[in-house]
Amino acid sequence: MEAMKDQFKLDGHATFEWLEDRAFLLQHSDFEPAKMPPASTMIIGGDESTETYGILYYDSRGVARTLQMSLKDGVWKVWREAPDFSQRFTATFSDDGSIITGRWEKSMDGKNWEHDFDLTYAKIR
Numbered sequence: 001m002e003a004m005k006d007q008f009k010l011d012g013h014a015t016f017e018w019l020e021d022r023a024f025l026l027q028h029s030d031f032e033p034a035k036m037p038p039a040s041t042m043i044i045g046g047d048e049s050t051e052t053y054g055i056l057y058y059d060s061r062g063v064a065r066t067l068q069m070s071l072k073d074g075v076w077k078v079w080r081e082a083p084d085f086s087q088r089f090t091a092t093f094s095d096d097g098s099i100i101t102g103r104w105e106k107s108m109d110g111k112n113w114e115h116d117f118d119l120t121y122a123k124i125r
Contacts, residue, residue: 010031010032010037011031011032012029012030012031012032013029013030014027014028014029014121015027015028019043023045023046024043024044024045025043025044025045026041026042026043026044027041027042027043027044028040028041028042029041037059038059038060038061038063039059039060040057040058040059040060041057041058041059042055042056042057042058043055043056044069051070051072052068052069052070053068053069053070053071054066054067054068054069055067055068055069055078065080066080067079067080067087068080074092074093075090075091075092076089076090076091076092076093076100076102077089077090077091081110082110083110084108085106085107085108086106086107086108086110087104087105087106087107087116088104088105088113089102089103089104089105089119090102090103091103091119097123098122098123099120099121099122099123100120100121101118101119101120102118102119102120102121103115103117103118103119104116104117104118104119
């Protein structure tokens with residue numbers, strides 16, 4: 001049995017805002033303590049001819065990435081395939097839509113995946 005990594009909980013805030021008559025969705029996230037994970041911004045946009053979306057990601061470390069996203073049957077998926085660092089996220093929505101529970105995974109070779117971190121969004125308003 002593999003030894004468990006230290007587990008910790010971070011509190012943060014994420015805001016979502018529609019732009020350009022709902023053509024784009026802007027997400028901004030901040031966590032406490034600051035810098036771990038870094039503050040980040042995502043701009044999500046779709047293509048009328050497909051059920052997938054593109055995400056432009058940027059964070060306070062200066063990391064910029066392009067990811068893909070789908071949202072179908074209550075399952076939210078985000079992924080990035082790159083030779084040296086691939087990522088994927090899968091989340092589900094609570095029945096009332098107030099909680100999103102997800103899991104990030106990472107891979108250094110695109111074949112062997114490991115758990116990165118769990119993420120839960122809870123609607124405050």
